């Protein structure tokens with residue numbers, strides 16, 4: 001089955017999903033994510049004045065329970081790490097919830113960029129959001145220590161951290177020690193032991209720790225989950241998650257670029273966001289001695305060999321976690337949500353540096369330490385499996401989740417395919433959901449080849465408007481396929497979780513202040529968080545599970561082994577971590 | 588645009604249309620039923636679309652197991668009995684070929700193949716290939732046996748290709764099912780916009796279902812609006828595919844009489860009692876051009892046509908003001 005869809009198939013799949021969600025909502029079966037006009041139980045909707053029977057998604061604020069925000073003061077926040085993702089988060093943040101009072105980065109070019117922004121896309125920049133005098137109002141720091149020294153002067157309450165993976169835990173620790181609530185980007189930390197330290201430290205200090213797996217705050221995923229939970233797909237036995245990119249096109253630098261970049265760190269051979277050129281300005285500000293000073297007292301673990309490793313941290317084995325950490329973690333996070341927040345049973349896979357490398361003559365073709373292709377298979381417990389925690393005893397009930405990521409073909413792009421006995425759901429690029437039903441072999445003709453999917457729409461007509469436009473089609477079919485202009489980014493703030501994730505974080509900060517005392521992660525006798533609605537959706541324990549899933553796959557691939565997940569790894573109180581048994585000895 | 592924004596006071600009523608669509612025959616088929624005119628429009632439309640799928644499976648030359656593919660493979664050796672309604676369709680095609688002096692012909696599979704149009708990659712065939720294909724082209728080489736409802740080809744290599752009538756025929760059958768099997772009294776059915784059939788009329792519009800004729804090259808322009816009531820409409824145009832050869836633009840619609848792509852017509856729409864006939868006649872009208880189409884409509888007064896010549900000149904034939912408004 002080719003997993004790319006024609007425009008008609010997409011239209012059909014989208015209409016099917018909307019129809020299913022709408023039908024369920026009208027039947028009172030989707031109380032949480034969708035609102036129905038004329039339903040008196042939906043107070044929030046009466047305000048909207050929706051016609052009876054009409055269905056709309058509820059707002060993120062309503063769904064995540066913070067619609068009462070009005071009247072609260074924005075939380076004074078500093079953004080640490082103002083690179084690509086910091087730029088997205090700044091662009092997406094809502095100043096009514098988080099007021100940016102300071103930014104901090106060790107690369108001068110990124111400190112400039114966070115103010116100026118980018119002309120297109122989500123990285124709007126602070127100047128655009130706070131006005132031209134943003135540069136005067138918002139303080140800039142070139143180290144975390146200097147920022148934290150000024151925390152009282154700034155009135156700082158919280159930080160958002162978007163720095164390379166190996167710096168997440170030391171920066172989080174310093175901020176917690178300074179009494180600040182922390183929202184730190186994913187992956188949580190470079191090793192599971194370091195994740196456990198972060199969780200325990202936040203608990204000790206009684207502060208919020210939220211990790212940026214934004215799918216936990218996507219209303220689209222929430223809606224998809226509600227539809228899935230009705231069992232429309234039947235028996236789900238397979239999820240196919242993938243994130244394929246093509247970074248194999250040759251890079252060529254203009255004279256102006258050559259003048260801008262520090263050539264001693266090499267120029268990319270291929271156009272590749274993970275192998276960027278190093279700006280001269282950053283190279284000058286960050287010689288190896290300076291990077292050593294900035295390494296939180298442990299350069300081997302928290303530092304960067306040189307500015308090249310800092311800029312290309314994702315392909316470094318100590319600074320990043322490769323494709324599994326950067327891309328796979330999101331989609332496996334989604335897969336475990338889809339399967340009912342279960343942990344996987346086992347993982348095996350093949351990964352390697354199959355494409356990039358250094359030629360015998362010394363030519364560096366975007367060489368790297370991390371794998372450039374990963375092909376991983378997870379076994380997850382199905383609903384009747386003993387490990388699903390629903391009292392089942394069927395050890396054969398296993399759902400196979402495959403994850404693939406590579407750098408040399410992007411025909412299929414990225415998304416998650418959930419394959420059930422009655423239908424398929426495709427979650428595409430965090431932006432669209434499609435639903436397709438399986439052909440029903442008990443119905444005459446339904447099993448025949450060819451697109452059986454009927455799309456139904458209802459719309460206005462008459463009033464003198466033509467009901468149809470007659471045109472010609474080619475030799476009994478075909479016609480011109482009209483597709484969207486290439487390269488138009490699919491960016492919808494409402495369905496991306498970033499904004500909501502930060503708004504909810506700010507809401508939690510204020511609610512704990514109201515309540516007084518330390519943030520509590522206490523659990524009830526059933527193991528549920530007592531204060532779940534005022535704790536981040538992706539708190540440390542949830543995020544650590546994502547890190548375990550991603551990083552254990554790396555270990556399985558490195559040793560070409562099937563690794564069985566152990567319950568103790570997922571328990572923050574236990575010192576057991578997968579690395580003890582499964583990590584390859586560092587050379 | 589303006590007249591749509593500000594409809595005149597006596598404008599026809601607005602109503603709600605339930606549309607069901609599905610891919611078939613390499614295009615999108617759609618059945619539209621006004622809400623309130625039938626208790627279960629989606630079920631009715633689904634049944635109609637199911638029937639169209641079944642007919643595709645019977646008529647297509649793109650699947651080896653289809654009845655038409657099997658007929659093409661065997662009819663040169665011995666008479667092949669065919670399903671009664673397919674036989675009837677072939678008999679009607681024979682009549683249309685006579686009426687149009689060969690401008691419409693379904694026994695042109697060999698020719699279509701020689702030009703590469705079967706795989707949608709047009710190329711000018713070598714003279715030898717073309718004359719070989721021409722010797723295997725034309726319904727005059729097809730013998731129909733009404734008693735045994737059997738078909739025999741007089742030459743080997745002849746191929747029936749129902750591309751020019753298949754969509755219309757499928758719509759006629761679907762319309763009959765909707766009317767007789769489901770009691771649908773008002774609906775518009777079409778396949779990719781190029782073939783359409785109207786059952787009854789929409790609410791508040793006595794003239795019938797309004798169908799705008801799209802200009803073949805200018806997306807903002809129109810060739811007028813026709814109103815259909817219990818009639819079919821077919822449109823043939825060289826809109827989407829053509830290729831250049833010695834400075835000539837060649838379209839994909841072949842003139843079975845010469846073996847070359849037809850020239851001189853930009854678009855031809857024909858309304859007729861059935862969608863199959865409308866399809867066949869629009870193909871003929873495209874091949875014949877405005878003058879030939881005028882002769883055809885004089886011979887067959889039940890046909891109505893709108894033909895745009897190339898270079899442009901618009902001719903409307905047999906259309907009264909109640910069934911056509913000019914652009």
Ligand SMILES: NC(=O)c1ccc[n+]([C@@H]2O[C@H](COP(=O)([O-])OP(=O)(O)OC[C@H]3O[C@@H](n4cnc5c(N)ncnc54)[C@H](O)[C@@H]3O)[C@@H](O)[C@H]2O)c1
Pocket residue numbers: 080081082083084085086087104105106107110143144161162163164165167185186187212213214294310311313326
């Ligand atoms: N949630 C998502 O969808 C998503 C997407 C992309 C990246 N991310 C995460 O965001 C984080 C940053 O990724 P990125 O793409 O922005 O990388 P980047 O390299 O573009 O930016 C990282 C920035 O952190 C700065 N930095 C490094 N050490 C620092 C220190 N000690 N103090 C202050 N600043 C420091 C760097 O100078 C750089 O400007 C990573 O953890 C990544 O996994 C998340």
